[in-house]
Amino acid sequence: MSATTAAPPRAPAGGYWIGLAVVVGLLIVAPLVLPPFWQRFGTEILIWGLLAMSSDILIGYTGMVSFGHSAFFGLGMYGAAAALLTVKPPSLWLGLLYGLVAAGAAAVFVAYFATRLRDIYFAISTLVFSQIFYVIIFTWTEVTGGENGLTFSQPRLSLLGLWSDRFTPTTFHWFVLIVVLVSYLLVRRVTQSPFGMVLQSIRENEPRTRAIGYPVERYKIVAVMLSGLFAGLAGALYALQNKFAAPDFVFFVVSGEVVIFNVMGGMGTLVGPFAGAAFFLLLREGLSRFLTEYYLIPLGIIFIVMIIFLPQGLLGFLRRRLNS
Amino acid sequence: MDQILIQTLHGLVNGMVLAMVASGLTLIFGIMDIVNFAHGDLLMLGAFVGASIVGVTGNYWLALVVAALVIAILGALLQATTLRPLIGRDPLTTILATFGVSLVIQKYALWQWGPSVRQISEPVRGNFTLFHLQYPWYRIATAILAGLIIAGLWLFLKYGKYGIWIRATTQDRVMAQAMGIPVPLVYTAVFAIGSAMAAASGVLFGPFAGVTQTMGFDFTLRAFIVVVVGGMGNLGGSILASIFVSLLESYAAIVVSPAQAVIVSFVVLVLTMLFRPTGLFVPTPK
Numbered sequence: 001m002s003a004t005t006a007a008p009p010r011a012p013a014g015g016y017w018i019g020l021a022v023v024v025g026l027l028i029v030a031p032l033v034l035p036p037f038w039q040r041f042g043t044e045i046l047i048w049g050l051l052a053m054s055s056d057i058l059i060g061y062t063g064m065v066s067f068g069h070s071a072f073f074g075l076g077m078y079g080a081a082a083a084l085l086t087v088k089p090p091s092l093w094l095g096l097l098y099g100l101v102a103a104g105a106a107a108v109f110v111a112y113f114a115t116r117l118r119d120i121y122f123a124i125s126t127l128v129f130s131q132i133f134y135v136i137i138f139t140w141t142e143v144t145g146g147e148n149g150l151t152f153s154q155p156r157l158s159l160l161g162l163w164s165d166r167f168t169p170t171t172f173h174w175f176v177l178i179v180v181l182v183s184y185l186l187v188r189r190v191t192q193s194p195f196g197m198v199l200q201s202i203r204e205n206e207p208r209t210r211a212i213g214y215p216v217e218r219y220k221i222v223a224v225m226l227s228g229l230f231a232g233l234a235g236a237l238y239a240l241q242n243k244f245a246a247p248d249f250v251f252f253v254v255s256g257e258v259v260i261f262n263v264m265g266g267m268g269t270l271v272g273p274f275a276g277a278a279f280f281l282l283l284r285e286g287l288s289r290f291l292t293e294y295y296l297i298p299l300g301i302i303f304i305v306m307i308i309f310l311p312q313g314l315l316g317f318l319r320r321r322l323n324s
Numbered sequence: 325m326d327q328i329l330i331q332t333l334h335g336l337v338n339g340m341v342l343a344m345v346a347s348g349l350t351l352i353f354g355i356m357d358i359v360n361f362a363h364g365d366l367l368m369l370g371a372f373v374g375a376s377i378v379g380v381t382g383n384y385w386l387a388l389v390v391a392a393l394v395i396a397i398l399g400a401l402l403q404a405t406t407l408r409p410l411i412g413r414d415p416l417t418t419i420l421a422t423f424g425v426s427l428v429i430q431k432y433a434l435w436q437w438g439p440s441v442r443q444i445s446e447p448v449r450g451n452f453t454l455f456h457l458q459y460p461w462y463r464i465a466t467a468i469l470a471g472l473i474i475a476g477l478w479l480f481l482k483y484g485k486y487g488i489w490i491r492a493t494t495q496d497r498v499m500a501q502a503m504g505i506p507v508p509l510v511y512t513a514v515f516a517i518g519s520a521m522a523a524a525s526g527v528l529f530g531p532f533a534g535v536t537q538t539m540g541f542d543f544t545l546r547a548f549i550v551v552v553v554g555g556m557g558n559l560g561g562s563i564l565a566s567i568f569v570s571l572l573e574s575y576a577a578i579v580v581s582p583a584q585a586v587i588v589s590f591v592v593l594v595l596t597m598l599f600r601p602t603g604l605f606v607p608t609p610k
Contacts, residue, residue: 039467065419065420066417067419094513113594113597113598116598117597117601119415119416120359120415120416120419121552121597121601123419124548124552125360125594125597127545127548128545128549128593128594129590129594131545131586135583135584135586135587136587138582146574152554163518256423256427259420260424263420287462293434294330294431294434294435295429296427296430296431297431297435299427300424300427300431301424301428303424303427304421304428307410307417308406308409308410308421308423309414309418310416
């Protein structure tokens with residue numbers, strides 16, 4: 001999205017770290033004080049936020065709108081399911097690893113083809129690739145369980161064989177929080193590195209970036225792969241939380257929601273997608289109480305209104321401060 | 325052999341309906357640079373409106389016309405409220421906005437008409453025998469009608485006064501404005517025409533497989549595919565591409581299940597984008 005912002009000012013960002021510490025502190029305490037439903041809800045927001053953040057690498061930083069993130073998310077789920085169903089005894093870490101490998105492999109495949117295309121064509125080709133994965137998963141019943149998906153039991157939390165315990169919702173929340181926080185800091189570091197700067201210059205002016213001598217295609221491929229890996233991580237976490245992998249999560253609707261999270265929260269901020277996910281899921285929760293499945297009607301209207309009148313999203317005004 | 329014959333007919337008929345859907349989409353894209361994600365959902369809405377009118381009056385042809393008109397008005401309203409403010413912004417924002425519209429329309433249809441499949445009864449009954457195979461006349465009539473509607477659109481664009489306005493706006497919108505063509509109105513009218521085409525194809529397709537609120541996405545995706553394969557914004561190209569892709573899918577359906585046959589068109593799309601991104605059925609650009 002070739003929007004605004006020039007190079008972020010190099011201001012001292014003490015306020016940023018304090019803000020981050022406060023939010024993380026609140027998220028650590030949250031499961032201890034919230035009732036079970038909201039506890040689980042908080043964990044879900046973190047996972048969907050991670051997925052949306054992975055998409056922000058493309059939408060916000062490289063200027064490529066991906067409508068195919070459900071493929072990476074879904075393959076992360078199925079990868080985790082494969083590890084937990086085939087490897088004995090089931091291991092949490094192998095689940096995450098398999099999820100990452102599956103999503104990464106898909107990302108390489110999609111990146112190789114899709115990054116040759118730009119703008120709308122990139123968006124359509126990612127959408128089409130995700131539908132290819134959906135059709136394969138949906139129809140290959142012997143391996144993927146087809147429409148019913150795969151179910152498994154949650155693995156134990158183990159650290160290097162030293163200690164092992166069953167997950168409680170609280171410890172799982174903390175586990176997700178750690179994974180998400182580490183991912184966020186990693187991605188933030190990447191977007192501020194020289195590599196990330198090249199991505200942003202592709203967003204601002206692709207021909208000029210190419211003219212300066214950067215191999216734009218290679219940068220784009222790496223960006224899609226990186227994005228796919230984090231999306232796969234989110235998928236693996238979601239599979240671990242819900243103890244299943246289902247084709248619904250490979251379907252295009254999930255990709256659409258990811259884009260909505262980004263637009264609502266603010267593209268190009270990394271934390272914006274988390275805010276967007278929280279905003280969307282809270283609205284959905286609130287609206288579906290009395291509108292059941294028709295919550296998407298008011299939500300869709302809010303989304304359109306936000307595109308027209310608030311293209312920066314909820315946290316867009318913080319964009320400079322979050323990136324410095 | 326029989327199967328190949330039947331599948332060829334199926335492919336041609338489906339191709340004509342798809343061509344009608346795609347010509348609306350490509351018209352909107354060619355003139356406004358808008359990738360209309362809600363196109364399939366306008367089709368679905370048109371099919372539901374048509375089904376309701378058939379249910380009340382029993383007159384299929386009346387339903388076809390009224391559904392097209394209703395959706396044209398809706399399309400004009402949509403363009404004026406959600407897309408006009410986005411003119412001049414990044415074209416990708418229009419994908420996002422029309423995606424939002426598609427969500428709203430889909431859930432509205434679910435709310436209004438429920439999740440079950442609606443049948444539209446065929447206005448033309450009877451089968452004919454081709455060698456020793458039965459094939460319904462209605463499908464043939466649909467293909468011919470779709471061809472006529474597309475031909476009408478083409479004639480309108482080629483010779484009609486407003487058609488010339490539309491083509492002038494496609495070529496150079498600043499110059500068109502300078503010549504006194506009301507460009508914003510042309511945009512709205514084009515969106516209305518595209519929506520009407522979608523609605524009419526929805527009513528035409530209705531008797532084939534019934535009308536459901538989830539049918540829109542499938543059509544949007546397929547229309548995207550043929551519009552890209554045929555060359556974005558190129559009417560003739562997208563018609564040929566529709567027939568080509570539908571035929572391939574029909575033949576693939578002989579070997580694998582129809583659900584998997586969709587992958588064939590995906591592969592065609594990817595190959596086209598890689599090796600001939602300007603479109604399969606357009607002359608090589610110099």
